[in-house]
Amino acid sequence: MVTLAEVAQHAGVSASTVSYVLSGKRSISTTTRRRVEESIRKLGYHPNAGARALASSRSNIIALMIPLRTDMYVPVMMEIAIAVATTARTHGYDVLLLTGEEGPDAVRRVTGSGLADAMIVMDVELDDERLPLLRETDRPSVLIGLPADTTGLTCVDLDFKATGALCVEHLATLGHRDIAVIGEAPAVYERHTGFAERTLDGLRTRSRELGLRLLHRPCEGGYDAMAATLARILDERPDTTGFVVQNEAAVEPLLALLRQQGRAVPEDVSVVAVCPEQVATQASVRLTSVAVPAQEMGRHAVEQLVAKLDGRGSDEVVLLAPELTVRASSGPAPVQS
Amino acid sequence: MVTLAEVAQHAGVSASTVSYVLSGKRSISTTTRRRVEESIRKLGYHPNAGARALASSRSNIIALMIPLRTDMYVPVMMEIAIAVATTARTHGYDVLLLTGEEGPDAVRRVTGSGLADAMIVMDVELDDERLPLLRETDRPSVLIGLPADTTGLTCVDLDFKATGALCVEHLATLGHRDIAVIGEAPAVYERHTGFAERTLDGLRTRSRELGLRLLHRPCEGGYDAMAATLARILDERPDTTGFVVQNEAAVEPLLALLRQQGRAVPEDVSVVAVCPEQVATQASVRLTSVAVPAQEMGRHAVEQLVAKLDGRGSDEVVLLAPELTVRASSGPAPVQS
DNA sequence: GAAAGCTGTCGAAGCGCTTCGACAGCCTAT
DNA sequence: ATAGGCTGTCGAAGCGCTTCGACAGCTTTC
The missing domain is CATH 3.40.50.2300 (Response regulator)
Incomplete structure (x- = not known):
């Protein structure tokens, strides 16, 4: 495994400089940046995820809780999951797949261990037992679905x-x-x-x-x-x-x-x-x-979450407006006989 | 966030002792173990995932690459994904969801960064471009599907x-x-x-x-x-x-x-x-x-992977035997007219 | 031409854990 | 009684990164 230090040595700079090139959190001269980027490419460097998470207390992972049962809307769930995964990637996040099986414990485990920075919860019940936990933790979350009481929660759903x-x-x-x-x-x-x-x-x-x-x-x-x-x-x-x-x-x-x-x-x-x-x-x-605008829901959820993680965004309930498309299965009612 | 050190202090032992209680890698007296476990429970301790990954170079995460397109077998994919997630949990692993979108780059990124310890690849094409990477990396992988050349690969699929x-x-x-x-x-x-x-x-x-x-x-x-x-x-x-x-x-x-x-x-x-x-x-x-025995395929894949991660298990191709169930749609051919 | 402000870089500390070697205290075998 | 072997515990090093403060070398300002 190539490390930051090796990249630094190869480029003739200090480790912190390489780190700043990567994160862009301090200005770096164009020449230095180029040299470092060149070294990164040449050595095939990939930052170690664990070390990063430890040092920055950010894992760059979003947890996605999907329902365990597959008695309904499987393609919708899948579409949402895929939209979540691809949208997350465009923002530099990966997605951790959790099934509803563990229930509230999964929420505790993920937030407690810092495994994920934030979570998306699907298949929310009206009075879901995960809600209190989500409300009290400081990790952002977005529900796909709408519980009975939405105070302190962010939700996305079709209206x-x-x-x-x-x-x-x-x-x-x-x-x-x-x-x-x-x-x-x-x-x-x-x-x-x-x-x-x-x-x-x-x-x-x-x-x-x-x-x-x-x-x-x-x-x-x-x-x-x-x-x-x-x-x-x-x-x-x-x-x-x-x-x-x-x-x-x-x-x-x-x-x-x-x-x-x-x-x-x-x-x-x-x-x-x-x-x-x-x-x-x-x-x-x-x-x-x-x-059911599955893709849009997934994308929207991630974008809300990323906004929150960046300190922007706030709790709100977004209900997407339904659109009815007329096709061949509906027509005028038959004349009363 | 509660840390190992705090647990140690609360239980009146050293940090390493707590660690050994958690991992079971050294024998611990029953009394000490109990005291530590009690402290863990009381403080609501969850080991920090990043720190763990860094120190042990094990993330306890399995990556699952699913196809991006949803033009076929969506319920099967979903069932596999869920089986993978639940089986992985029983072995102490979480699942990272990757879509095929990134292609080979995803493989590089995941193995390079140590984000996942191993990976399961679905929707394998006969001459898949991810195969060379999987073969040369030292991280275990299992394919769900069967490419043309299986040397050095482990595969699970229906026959x-x-x-x-x-x-x-x-x-x-x-x-x-x-x-x-x-x-x-x-x-x-x-x-x-x-x-x-x-x-x-x-x-x-x-x-x-x-x-x-x-x-x-x-x-x-x-x-x-x-x-x-x-x-x-x-x-x-x-x-x-x-x-x-x-x-x-x-x-x-x-x-x-x-x-x-x-x-x-x-x-x-x-x-x-x-x-x-x-x-x-x-x-x-x-x-x-x-x-299509989706669940069995998912479960089997994870178990193979866990075996490999534990140093057991080896490369092999497992083709599950098909089972035909006779129902109401087949019967004797009509008499030739 | 000295004070003040930038810009770009570095060194070092520290994130929370695992793991290695050390060792105290005890038991067993001679 | 003593050497050797266990068992259970501890201290310290180190995993690879981020980030803070420091500062050298510039440029700007009056």
Whole structure:
């Protein structure tokens, strides 16, 4: 391993000079800088991460806590993770991958050991047990998601309430009066994951305002679960003509079932999905949808964090505005028979 | 931040004693050990990661390079990543997430800086440019995937050649003579990703041995692409009764199209998929499939790596045996008309 | 032309830990 | 009783870097 000292010797300067060339924290003459940079290149020098962290008490690592379970939104999680990793790199940070498994202990361990300078927490529950720790530590953090109480926290998320409202509005504009919501698996609601409840809130509030009838049914992914759920919905509300789906794994089964039952999309029923773009465009009917802006969320979270680490930035909640893209799965409600 | 020295003082012992309690590298009397442990608990001590890394030249971090593109196998990647992270934790390691973006430079940076003790590389291409670096560095590494030349490398992967053979055998046993393979996107083959080519190899070799007719067509995911590909296949080989699908995003579209064309699964045509279990069980027809053992691959990779870091273990290629699970999408070939 | 201010460089301290050698105190074997 | 061997503990060195204060050699200012 090449060390700073060796570079210094090779360039004929002191170690501190090399350090300052690297960090830019003091001015260095152009000639010296060039000589040092040349030596660094020639020797293939890479600063030792441990030594750096020890001396500067900065590890240049951002911790990312992802959910352990993979019962939902896997591609979204992955996209966020990748956006976080690439954005972090552009700011000189690396990303440490933590699973939710350890729970609050992971937070303690990471902040206590100085392993990471800051952390991003995904899959936040409404009353998450990690929140008190995040609030009291001096390490910056950003949540992707929205807990019940956001005081002293920085959050980034899609505005799911507005998303729900947007879906309902779209269907209402097309003349639909009876709308069914096919939601995430029951476990997701039981866990009080914020986004699911907020979407529902938006759906309900706006429906009421617009005088629509709304029926919400959670649904496991997969064909069989969807079949049962759909049967129930059509039994309870035979006049349903609008569907809002917030469960990737239910999208394709729903379309298949509707087709099978002779209900044409969008002529007889309209479907609006809340899902990644890829799912919407690759489905068997191109779906009118509100996209989950995974990449933007990841990027934004890192940028907030870097700002905080640089002493800029402050606690705030950023809710990204939803955008509804009209595709082939929604159209005017059929004329009342 | 609580330091080792403070713990030592609190427990009335020297710093080195505390260190030895923590590492277990020298014997410590039970009474002392207990006293120290008590102090650690009381003070909420966490060893400083940087200092540790510097003094021991061990960071206790494993780097995981995941592919940047998300054009295939996202859930598999995620499952591997999570398995790696959780397995690593049970051995006292954390995981650093690197995207393929930086390419070979990431390898240089990580090994040069001592950021990670070892690395796991996913999405290996047949002639990957990171391989020379991995071979010459003294840091252990494990590839998930199989390059063309494995000398001096440790690899874990599903035996995709055997997987291909297994799919063909299953269909042959059921009496199918004309088989079509719906593969990954063309880009995947152009990139010479090992698994795709190896599967194809297995499919072809075994077909030849069994006297079957085999047609391979790459396919982008999604409904439209699948429609075009299927039309082509049935045009070229109208007698096709067996399908092997190796592209998650093509599975559901294929089933929908077959249904739409009045080809019943499994009465008229059989479908065998190479995909994660979840996809197979949640599809609109429960799919006969060979599972990609993502979790096992991740776990195995970490265990190999830990063995190497402990001075045990050696270079070897481990190909996991494929297992075909018969479900509802395959059955006897229809009687020749 | 002396005081004051810059600029560019250096030396040394110290970050918190691991680990090596030393050694005190005790037990066992002769 | 004494040499030798264990066991448990300590002190000190050192890992490779950052950063602070010092200062030499300039330039500017009145």
